[in-house]
Amino acid sequence: MRITVHRKAHFNAAHRLFRKDWDDERNLEVFGKCSNPNYHGHNYELIVSVTGEPNPETGFVMDLKILKELIYHEVEESFDHKNLNIEVAEFQDLNPTAENIAVVIWKKLRPEILEDHDLEVTLYETPRNFVSYKGE
Amino acid sequence: MRITVHRKAHFNAAHRLFRKDWDDERNLEVFGKCSNPNYHGHNYELIVSVTGEPNPETGFVMDLKILKELIYHEVEESFDHKNLNIEVAEFQDLNPTAENIAVVIWKKLRPEILEDHDLEVTLYETPRNFVSYKGE
Amino acid sequence: MRITVHRKAHFNAAHRLFRKDWDDERNLEVFGKCSNPNYHGHNYELIVSVTGEPNPETGFVMDLKILKELIYHEVEESFDHKNLNIEVAEFQDLNPTAENIAVVIWKKLRPEILEDHDLEVTLYETPRNFVSYKGE
Amino acid sequence: MRITVHRKAHFNAAHRLFRKDWDDERNLEVFGKCSNPNYHGHNYELIVSVTGEPNPETGFVMDLKILKELIYHEVEESFDHKNLNIEVAEFQDLNPTAENIAVVIWKKLRPEILEDHDLEVTLYETPRNFVSYKGE
Amino acid sequence: MRITVHRKAHFNAAHRLFRKDWDDERNLEVFGKCSNPNYHGHNYELIVSVTGEPNPETGFVMDLKILKELIYHEVEESFDHKNLNIEVAEFQDLNPTAENIAVVIWKKLRPEILEDHDLEVTLYETPRNFVSYKGE
Amino acid sequence: MRITVHRKAHFNAAHRLFRKDWDDERNLEVFGKCSNPNYHGHNYELIVSVTGEPNPETGFVMDLKILKELIYHEVEESFDHKNLNIEVAEFQDLNPTAENIAVVIWKKLRPEILEDHDLEVTLYETPRNFVSYKGE
Numbered sequence: 001m002r003i004t005v006h007r008k009a010h011f012n013a014a015h016r017l018f019r020k021d022w023d024d025e026r027n028l029e030v031f032g033k034c035s036n037p038n039y040h041g042h043n044y045e046l047i048v049s050v051t052g053e054p055n056p057e058t059g060f061v062m063d064l065k066i067l068k069e070l071i072y073h074e075v076e077e078s079f080d081h082k083n084l085n086i087e088v089a090e091f092q093d094l095n096p097t098a099e100n101i102a103v104v105i106w107k108k109l110r111p112e113i114l115e116d117h118d119l120e121v122t123l124y125e126t127p128r129n130f131v132s133y134k135g136e
Numbered sequence: 137m138r139i140t141v142h143r144k145a146h147f148n149a150a151h152r153l154f155r156k157d158w159d160d161e162r163n164l165e166v167f168g169k170c171s172n173p174n175y176h177g178h179n180y181e182l183i184v185s186v187t188g189e190p191n192p193e194t195g196f197v198m199d200l201k202i203l204k205e206l207i208y209h210e211v212e213e214s215f216d217h218k219n220l221n222i223e224v225a226e227f228q229d230l231n232p233t234a235e236n237i238a239v240v241i242w243k244k245l246r247p248e249i250l251e252d253h254d255l256e257v258t259l260y261e262t263p264r265n266f267v268s269y270k271g272e
Numbered sequence: 273m274r275i276t277v278h279r280k281a282h283f284n285a286a287h288r289l290f291r292k293d294w295d296d297e298r299n300l301e302v303f304g305k306c307s308n309p310n311y312h313g314h315n316y317e318l319i320v321s322v323t324g325e326p327n328p329e330t331g332f333v334m335d336l337k338i339l340k341e342l343i344y345h346e347v348e349e350s351f352d353h354k355n356l357n358i359e360v361a362e363f364q365d366l367n368p369t370a371e372n373i374a375v376v377i378w379k380k381l382r383p384e385i386l387e388d389h390d391l392e393v394t395l396y397e398t399p400r401n402f403v404s405y406k407g408e
Numbered sequence: 409m410r411i412t413v414h415r416k417a418h419f420n421a422a423h424r425l426f427r428k429d430w431d432d433e434r435n436l437e438v439f440g441k442c443s444n445p446n447y448h449g450h451n452y453e454l455i456v457s458v459t460g461e462p463n464p465e466t467g468f469v470m471d472l473k474i475l476k477e478l479i480y481h482e483v484e485e486s487f488d489h490k491n492l493n494i495e496v497a498e499f500q501d502l503n504p505t506a507e508n509i510a511v512v513i514w515k516k517l518r519p520e521i522l523e524d525h526d527l528e529v530t531l532y533e534t535p536r537n538f539v540s541y542k543g544e
Numbered sequence: 545m546r547i548t549v550h551r552k553a554h555f556n557a558a559h560r561l562f563r564k565d566w567d568d569e570r571n572l573e574v575f576g577k578c579s580n581p582n583y584h585g586h587n588y589e590l591i592v593s594v595t596g597e598p599n600p601e602t603g604f605v606m607d608l609k610i611l612k613e614l615i616y617h618e619v620e621e622s623f624d625h626k627n628l629n630i631e632v633a634e635f636q637d638l639n640p641t642a643e644n645i646a647v648v649i650w651k652k653l654r655p656e657i658l659e660d661h662d663l664e665v666t667l668y669e670t671p672r673n674f675v676s677y678k679g680e
Numbered sequence: 681m682r683i684t685v686h687r688k689a690h691f692n693a694a695h696r697l698f699r700k701d702w703d704d705e706r707n708l709e710v711f712g713k714c715s716n717p718n719y720h721g722h723n724y725e726l727i728v729s730v731t732g733e734p735n736p737e738t739g740f741v742m743d744l745k746i747l748k749e750l751i752y753h754e755v756e757e758s759f760d761h762k763n764l765n766i767e768v769a770e771f772q773d774l775n776p777t778a779e780n781i782a783v784v785i786w787k788k789l790r791p792e793i794l795e796d797h798d799l800e801v802t803l804y805e806t807p808r809n810f811v812s813y814k815g816e
Contacts, residue, residue, distance in 0.1 A: 277810075331697075336809050
C-alpha cells in the first residue's frame with residue numbers, strides 16, 4: 001500500500017534568466033523581459049510529495065512536521081529572500097528557470113528521504129506557470 | 137481513451153492522533169500537539185477522482201451528480217461535524233492520520249465505482265498538508 | 273494618509289456550539305449538528321488588519337514581522353490544536369461561534385496595537401462561512 | 409530527465425448538454441438542468457501540461473510564453489465568450505461535456521507540441537468539477 | 545457591538561450584455577464580445593454579508609444555515625443553470641452586467657433580512673472581475 | 681446608488697527595503713532579510729476598486745476592459761519584470777514597502793478615474809501580507 005503525502009511551502013526570491021556565455025542581445029532574444037539585468041522576482045510556492053508505505057505503528061508515510069523542517073533547512077534557508085543568481089551556489093552556472101530550480105530542490109531533498117520513498121517536487125513560479133519533477 | 141473526472145467535497149471534523157496501546161507520554165512524543173486528548177479539528181477538503189472510458193452516448197465517464205451524491209452518502213454523512221475517533225467506526229482502532237482517513241474513504245467508495253474504473257482519493261487536512269491514495 | 277496592512281494566519285481547533293444553561297435538546301434545536309457533544313473542528317483562517325499612518329522613516333504602518341509574532345503569541349499559542357470550549361479560558365462561559373471567536377481575538381490584540389491605529393479581525397470558519405469585527 | 413511544465417489559462421462560454429437525436433424529455437432525464445435549452449455557462453479554467461527533457465541550452469522544456477500563445481490561438485480565440493454548441497465546430501455533433509471539451513482541446517494542441525513531449529489537459533468546469541486527459 | 549457575517553454561494557448561468565433598444569452594431573461597439581447574440585456564461589461566486597448585533601443568547605448575528613437557505617431560495621433557484629436574459633424576470637429589460645445582477649440580488653434579499661441589519665452583496669463574474677453593492 | 685467594481689491584475693518584480701541615508705547595519709536591523717542588497721522579489725497581486733454610480737445606459741460603473749487597459753499602461757508596463765528600486769522612478773528616493781507601492785499606484789491611477797468615482801488599491805506582496813489604500 002503506497003500513499004503520497006504532500007507539504008506546501010513558500011519562499012520569495014529575485015532572479016533573472018540568462019546565460020553568462022551569451023551576450024545581452026541573445027539573452028534578451030531568448031528570455032525576453034525575464035532576462036532583465038536588474039532582476040525581477042517571484043513568490044515561489046513549493047509542493048514536496050513523498051510516496052511510500054505508511055508506517056503501521058504511526059499511520060504516517062512520513063511525519064509532516066519532519067518534512068516541513070527538512071524543506072525549511074534545505075530550501076527556505078538557502079533560497080528565501082535571496083537573489084538566486086548571485087547567492088545560491090547551484091545557480092552560479094545554471095540558468096534559474098523554474099525547471100532548473102525544481103531539479104535543484106529535488107536533488108537537495110532526495111538524500112534526506114528514505115530510499116524506498118519516491119519524491120516529486122512541484123514549483124509554482126506564478127499562479128499560472130508551474131513545473132513538476134519526479135527524478136525520472 | 138481514458139479520462140479522469142474529479143469532484144471536490146468538504147467535511148469538518150474533530151480528531152486526535154494517538155494509539156490506545158501507547159501511554160500519553162509516548163503519544164505526545166510521537167504525535168506532538170496533534171495528540172491533544174481534548175481533540176482539535178480540521179476543514180477537510182476531499183477530491184475524488186475516477187478514471188475510465190467515457191460513455192459514448194452521454195460523453196460522461198461518470199455523471200458527477202451521481203459522484204456528488206455518492207460522496208455525500210458514503211463520506212459526508214458519516215464524517216461531517218463528527219469526532220472521528222469517537223463516532224466513526226473505522227477509527228475505533230485506527231489512528232485517524234490523513235493517510236488512514238484517505239484509505240478509509242477509498243475503501244468505502246471503491247465498491248460503488250465501476251470495476252473498470254480507477255479510483256484516487258486526495259485529502260487536504262490543511263491547505264499545506266495533504267495526501268493522495270489510489271489503491272496501489 | 274491612512275493605509276491598512278493585513279496579515280493572514282492560521283490555526284485549527286475543535287469546538288462545539290452550545291450553552292451550558294440549555295439542555296441537549298434545545299442546543300440541538302438551535303445549533304444543529306454544530307452542537308455535537310463530541311465536538312467537531314475547523315481550519316480557522318484569520319486576517320488581522322491594522323489601519324494607520326505609515327511611519328515616514330520606514331514606510332511601514334506596522335512592521336508585519338511584529339504583527340505576525342503578535343498574532344502567534346496572542347492567538348495561535350492559545351488556540352492552535354486546542355479544544356476551544358475546554359482549553360481556552362474566554363470560552364468557558366461563552367459560546368465559541370465565529371462571531372464570538374472574532375471578538376475575543378480582537379480584544380486580545382487591541383491593547384497591543386498603537387492607540388491611533390484601527391483594528392479589524394476577519395475569521396474564516398470554513399471557506400464559505402466567515403465573519404469580521406472592527407470594534408464598533 | 410523529464411520535467412513537466414504547466415500553464416494555466418481561462419475562457420468563459422455558454423453550453424448545454426444534450427444529444428440532437430434524443431428528445432427533450434430524455435435529455436432532461438439524463439442531463440438534468442445542464443440540458444436547459446436556453447443554455448447556461450461557466451468560467452472554464454484550463455491547465456495545459458507538457459512533459460519532456462529540458463533543452464540544455466535554455467533550461468526550458470518549452471518556453472511558457474510560446475505555450476501561452478499557443479493556448480491563446482488554439483483554444484481561447486475559438487472558445488472564449490462563445491456558445492460552444494452553436495459556435496464551435498467540434499461540438500456540432502458532440503455533447504460538450506467537460507470530458508469532451510478536454511479531449512477536443514488535447515487534439516487541437518497535440519500537433520503543435522514536439523513529438524517527444526507528452527501532453528495532458530486539465531479542465532475545471534466549476535471549482536468543484538474538473539477532468540483531465542492525457543491521450544491514453 | 546456590530547459584527548458582519550459572510551456566506552459564500554455559487555451559481556452558473558449564461559448571459560449576454562446588450563440593450564434591446566440598440567442595434568447589434570452599437571451593442572458590439574459598447575459591449576464587445578460580451579454582446580455575443582449566442583450568449584456566453586460564467587461561474588458566479590456570490591458573497592452575502594449581513595452586519596448587526598449578535599444575539600446575546602446564541603452568539604449569532606444571523607444563523608448561517610438560515611442565510612444559506614435564503615440564498616438558495618432567493619438566488620440559486622432562480623439563477624443557477626439559467627439564461628439570465630431569457631429566464632430571469634428581472635433582466636427582461638435590464639442589462640445583466642455584474643453591477644445590475646448584484647443590485648437585483650441585493651433587492652431580493654433585503655426584505656428577508658432584519659431591518660436593523662445591513663446587507664452587502666459581492667459578486668464575482670470571473671476570478672478577476674467582481675463588484676460589490678451595499679444599498680447606498 | 682453607488683456600486684464598486686474591482687479588477688485584479690498581476691506583476692512580478694524585484695525589490696529591497698532600505699533607506700539610502702541609513703548604513704547597511706541599520707537597514708538590516710530595521711528591515712531584516714528584506715534589506716538584502718542583492719534584492720529579492722514577489723508576485724504582486726493587485727486589486728483596483730472603483731466606486732460610483734452605474735451609467736444608466738450601459739449598467740457599468742466603469743467598463744472593466746478600460747480599467748484593465750488602464751492598469752496595464754499605468755502599472756504593469758512600468759512595474760512588471762522590473763527592479764522597483766533601480767528602474768521605477770517613484771522609488772528612487774522612496775522605500776518600496778507594500779504601503780508605499782500601493783500609494784504610488786493609487787496616485788498614478790487617480791487622475792485617470794472620473795472625479796466622482798472613489799478609488800481603492802489593494803496590493804498583495806505575498807498571499808499572507810497585503811495592504812489597502814483609499815486616498816484618505
